[in-house]
Amino acid sequence: MGSFWKPGSERPTYRPSVAFRGDEEFPLGLFEDSSHLSIEKRRHKHPIYKHRHELLYLVKAHAVTVVIGETGCGKTTQLPQYLSEAGWAEGGRLIACTQPRRIAAQTVALRVAEEMGVSVGAEVGYSIRFEEVTTPGKTRIKFLTDGVLIREMMADPLLSKYSVIMVDEAHERSVTTDVLLGLLKKIQKRRPELRVIIASATMDATNVAAFFDTSAEKFKASAAKESLPDRTPGMISVEGRSHSVRVHYSIEPVPSYLLASVSTTLSIHKLEPPGDILLFLTGQDDVDAAVQLLTTEAEQLPRKSTGLVVLPLYAGLSRADQELVFRPAPQGRRKVIVSTNIAETSVTIPGIVYVIDSGFSKQRFYNPLTDVDALVVAPISRASAEQRAGRAGRMRPGKCFRLYSEDTYCNDMKAETIPEIQRSNLVSTVLQLKALGIDNIMRFDWLAPPSSEAMIRALELLFAIGVLDTDAKLTPLGHQVAEFPLEPMMAKMLLSSNSYSCSPEAVTIAAMLSVQSIWVSSKGRQKELDDARDSFAVVEGDHVTYLNVYESFLRAKQSPQWCHQHLINYQAMKTVVDVRKQLSRLLQQLGFSLKSCDGDTKCILKAVTAGFFAHAAELEPSGDSYKLVRGGQRMYIHPSSVLFRTTPKWVVFHSVMVTERMYMREVAVTDSDWLFEVAPHYFDRRRRSHTLG
């Protein structure tokens, strides 16, 4: 990768004192225009309409149809309508269209309902977590998140109410998409008449088509074989509605993508016609640093009227701060959005004409040998680079400046991002598959198989927490755990809370830990944030602290102002309220009573320990680090924990994240006696090597 720094090496430094005025440091002349690699497109008014007959023919003739077409070509909004008109939703059967994101499922449903002139929830509906807007017997087209469809399979393993299932945005290759595709292939063996449509923007379609090509397999169909669809997938490509994007590469590798991105932004501002700029960096740190540098520069620009409006964008921002990026810049000014990967797929900002691509993103990597998740800055794939470039061509022809050379693009970058399933801890996925009756996980037909080490790790943990038996079959507890939309250890904590009479408290803790961040992130307010957190802190650790935050939120009558005052994310707290309701209902359905422990925190800690004993760690004699019972790695309490700077002898934690060190995040105090009490089978074996107590 030329002079790019690699994950694990020292981060590139920047000097905020560097002046970019004059922009000689990185003028646009240092980019080369590579027109043969430009994304050349023409704008069509109704691209998918032209292919309507061919599409309908393919779906009728083939069990699987792969549709390649970028966002905006109409495959999501119009194809389900064509299918419905062609009679695929008759006889009470539905057409399903899955989306990776809640908001997409909802907005697409609203748009299609509007186009069809019906009200949403009638002929066209959607189903996302906490919100089912459909009418049984009336709804013909249903948009849903792929996670919801997998949940539906628990009650209806063959998805018998659907005649067609379209999996949209399959190129994103989320864990749920990959699992769903494997499951659909399996379902089609039992339901050869089920039609599957895989819709994707830029995916390597031949790969997916090959996966679904079952034409060579022996096929036992007693019914009229002639009426069954061809088991060789059909394929069609639909041109998009976006404009051409001219791609420019850096002639030389850049020594610092952060510095280069700042000077490139200033060069574009100086030399290019009006149009907003989207800059892709890796994380909150980078984004905040670039915003600061650009803001300083913007203030020094000669005329205020042609100034820059610089805005950060990342998931940790409050909803209000995120929404600022949608506001048009004041007349005559140019907007610059400095963003993480959130702008690559999740947030679409109108009016972007220029994209600057650093070539990097943060990616999660799970190491099954150490059982640790790491978040590392890594080079993006060519597919990801194309996706980023495409963000410049939604309004009119645009330009993309890549802060890496054409040689790097062609020779060093991977064609596709490694599918998430191969970078993830599989505990939840394996349990889900087990609950769906997939007995042999190792032989599940994966589109991209995860490593056997990762699968074995997951099976080991599920066995340790009593969810699987020695034959790797679900235990009665396992069936209950699988009912919950939670990580298995968290669900185990919840189910154990009944024995300790603290279920309402455990429900709150599970809900609080389910949302990404309760605290708002905001640059330069770290001290304030620490103080806000410390005002709720208790000696029992982060779990009971979260309980304290939630109960204070209730006492404050769920007030947004109160949240703002305490640097708490109001949206996140509203989600916690919804999750609590869902979890409480599930517990009650299983016949558990929701009996409170009335402030007896020992009960709460025992319940937490019962769920997370496999994440127990003991203070090392040195007194500054911990040793993980399972694996023996050295770990540290994360600085964001209320237990940072304290040294309880035993702790259990929710998750580990590696940066420079291995950090335990969300840590609770525990006790060696409790560990024995909740998991004698687990600790007895290790007694000799880990003398508890």
Add this chain to the structure above:
DNA sequence: TTGTGGTGT
């Protein structure tokens, strides 16, 4: 000893 790419049930 010091810090959270993005989704979702």
